[in-house]
Amino acid sequence: MAGQWLQWVRGVVTVHIRGGQPERLVNRALEGGLELSSIRWTSGGKLEFELSVGDFFRLRPFLKETGCRAHVVKREGMPFWLVRFEKRKFFAIGIGLFFVGIYLLSSLVWSIEVKGNVKLTEEQILTAAKKEGIFPMQWSFKLKDKDLLSKELVTDLPGTTWVGVEKKGTRIVIQVVESTEAEKAELQNPRHLVASNDAVITEIYTEKGRPVVKKNMKVKKGQTLISGTIGGGAYTQSVVAKGKVRGLVWYEFNVASPLTQEVKVYTGEKKTKWYAVIGSRALQVSGYGKNPFDTSENVVVEEQATWRGLKLPFGRLKKTIMEVRTDERELTEEEAKNNGMLQAKADVMLKAGNDAVILKEIVLHEKTDNGKVYMKVLFEVEQSIVEEMPLVQMQGE
Incomplete structure (x- = not known):
């Protein structure tokens, strides 16, 4: 590596040898102490080698002796770079100024990003940051130490437990961690859980209250599933019924799907x-x-x-x-039917809830008329059938 660097400082030229006795030229040059490298024959039948600038000028006597002529095809190294620099000094100065400009632009803060804030607004955080010297078009070397900025921003922003400041290129990222307050338990009045649809019970789990239905029972809409009344007689107590009840519910849809599609x-x-x-x-x-x-x-x-x-x-x-x-695009009847079924399923899930499962789909009636496929479809769906009903207590109870 050191040899290559020294060679670059001295300058290297690549020459093609024409006419005369090329092999004898190489032997005489090497005997004369010249350092030739990368000696090879080109596809055009010319001898090519590399040597330093100093050795190139020492090559002339050997060229005369062997009747050869040398043609320089490539120049590399510091001497040639300096010559080009002298010829293009204004260009080089422009390149230098360009990189200076790049450095200066990359030393500016161009944007500020705020993360993690929930209660505090971005405007509040940016105002506090500006107070501590963080704002767009600020020189990054003028910013205070990150730890000091973090402490001062926590002081300036009530309700925060930690504020991190990180520089990413020309962008400042302010990460906010807000203090959390324990959520107050929501006050709930005594209630029953009743059926939201006519259904057949497939699953029931009671967390609080008294179950009044069992698995595989048929229930009507509004029928009590888990009672909020427990005990009996003088020991009767009203509670907030809690639990999970799922059942089979049937939905009937009329579907009209066109035989053309845009x-x-x-x-x-x-x-x-x-x-x-x-x-x-x-x-x-x-x-x-x-x-x-x-x-x-x-x-x-x-x-x-x-x-x-x-x-x-x-x-x-x-x-x-x-x-x-x-x-x-013209659709086949099967394609139109599939499109209609997909839309009907989406409507079912919208009614039944995200946790619903479609178990069966039965086409009750189907016909094609006026460029559309008409279907009557019955869906069997397993879903949550729980609905809350306040438990009204009589005055004096």
Whole structure:
């Protein structure tokens, strides 16, 4: 590695040898103390090797002796880099200023993100942060130590137990942990649990109260399942009935499903717009003009510039406007029937609750008329059938 570095400092040239006696040239040069490397024949039949800039000027006597001519095809190393730098010093200065600008921009706080707040508003937290010197366009090296900021923000924000401040590139993340208060138990009046639907009991679990039905019993809507009255006589007591009761419930639906379906199709025509993004602002740089399509969809892809793992506050955004049209697709009767069943099942789950299970589906009647499939469907569903009913106590009890 050290040898390669020294070679780069001295400068390296790659030459092609033409005419004369190339093999004798190599032997005489090596005997004369020149350091040749990467000696090889090219596909064009020319001898090629690499040597330092100093050895290149010492090669001339051997070229005359062997009748060869040398043509430089590649130059590498510090001497050539310095020459190019001299020729393009304004460009190099511009590159230097660009990287200085990048460093300065990456040293600014461009945005502040607040996480974890529930009771406190984001505005309250940002106001407290600004008081401690955290705000957009602030130099990051002017920020206080993270531990000190955390303590001061906890003091400034009543109701917090911890506030973390973390710098991620040009973004500051404020993580808030609020103090929690024990939830007060909700006061509940004595009640019965009654049936919300006509059903057949499949499961009953009583946590509090007196069960008055059993598994496999048929119950009517409004019938008491778990009573909030326990004991008897002088020892009668009213409680808040609690428990779980599930049962089989039947739903009948009339379904009408069309034999045509509207589908969205991309035509392949599109228009692309490019934007330069700086902070939260976007400046359009290409693709000007109105949307040429009657119906379209936008696909937006944003690319943020990065440097050494840091996200920089600028980048580019590509907006592709894609033309779409709506076509009508003819469905078979089976496809229309499946679509209708799916919609009916969604309606069943909406009525029965998220914990419901559809056990059976029976098509009672089916016909096709006027471009639609009509069905009468019976669903057998297992679901919770519990409904609360306040227990009204007589005055004097």
